[in-house]
Amino acid sequence: MTPMKEDYLKIIFELGGAGAKVSNKQIAISLNIAAGSVTEMVSKMAEEGYVIHEPYAGISLTEEGRRLAVMLVRNHRLWETFLVNRLGYTLPEIDEEAEKLEHVTSPKLANALDDALGRPKRCPHGGIIPDRDGNYDEDSHLVLNDVEDGETVVVERFIDNHDLLTYLGDIKLDIGDKLTVRKHDPFEGPVLVENLTDKQNLTIGYKAAHYIFVR
Incomplete structure (x- = not known):
C-alpha cells in the first residue's frame, strides 16, 4: 500500500468513516487536494476493498480498511506522544517524524511503546489512541465550521497538520478551550469565535475551521 493510500485511510477514519459516511469535500479539504483527485483515489481504493x-x-x-486505519492511527499517535512527552518536540514538529516511524513499527514495538508511555488514551493534539486490540472510544466528528452561530462548544482535537498546528499555536487555541461561535462570514469566509477560556475574540480561517473538532 502506498503512503498516499494510507493517508486516505487515516483521514477517512479521523473524519468518522469507520462508522459513518464522509464526503469527497471533507477529504479534499482535510488533505488539501482537489476534489477530482479524491474521486479518482477513492475509486481505486473501493476496487481494492478498502472503502x-x-x-x-x-x-x-x-472492515479491512478500518483494521488497517486503526493500526496506522495507533502507531502514528503513539509516536507523536513519545516525541512530545519524552523528546520534547513541539506539536508542529511531530507529524513528519511520526509519519516515517509508523511504517516501520511492528505490533510488538507498538505495544512496548504503549507500555513505556503508560498506555495513553489520547495523542498530543487530542486524537484517540486505539488500544492493542483495536478498541477505542468514539471521537466527536463535528468540525468547528459546522457549528451554528450562537452555539458554545469545547475544542476536542485537531487534525494532525503542520501548518494548522503552527497556526493554532500562533492564535493560542488549545485542546479544552470553550468557544462560542459568533459569525460565519459568507463565501467560505472565516469563522468568528469568542474563546471563553482565554477571553479572546478569534478569527479562524475557513479551512482551519474544518480541521478543528469540537464537542
Whole structure:
C-alpha cells in the first residue's frame, strides 16, 4: 500500500468513516487536494476493498480498511506522544517524524511503546489512541465550521497538520478551550469565535475551521 493510500485511510477514519459516511469535500479539504483527485483515489481504493463509495451518499471504510486505519492511527499517535512527552518536540514538529516511524513499527514495538508511555488514551493534539486490540472510544466528528452561530462548544482535537498546528499555536487555541461561535462570514469566509477560556475574540480561517473538532 502506498503512503498516499494510507493517508486516505487515516483521514477517512479521523473524519468518522469507520462508522459513518464522509464526503469527497471533507477529504479534499482535510488533505488539501482537489476534489477530482479524491474521486479518482477513492475509486481505486473501493476496487481494492478498502472503502465503500456510494455516489451522492459518501465514503466509509470496509472492515479491512478500518483494521488497517486503526493500526496506522495507533502507531502514528503513539509516536507523536513519545516525541512530545519524552523528546520534547513541539506539536508542529511531530507529524513528519511520526509519519516515517509508523511504517516501520511492528505490533510488538507498538505495544512496548504503549507500555513505556503508560498506555495513553489520547495523542498530543487530542486524537484517540486505539488500544492493542483495536478498541477505542468514539471521537466527536463535528468540525468547528459546522457549528451554528450562537452555539458554545469545547475544542476536542485537531487534525494532525503542520501548518494548522503552527497556526493554532500562533492564535493560542488549545485542546479544552470553550468557544462560542459568533459569525460565519459568507463565501467560505472565516469563522468568528469568542474563546471563553482565554477571553479572546478569534478569527479562524475557513479551512482551519474544518480541521478543528469540537464537542
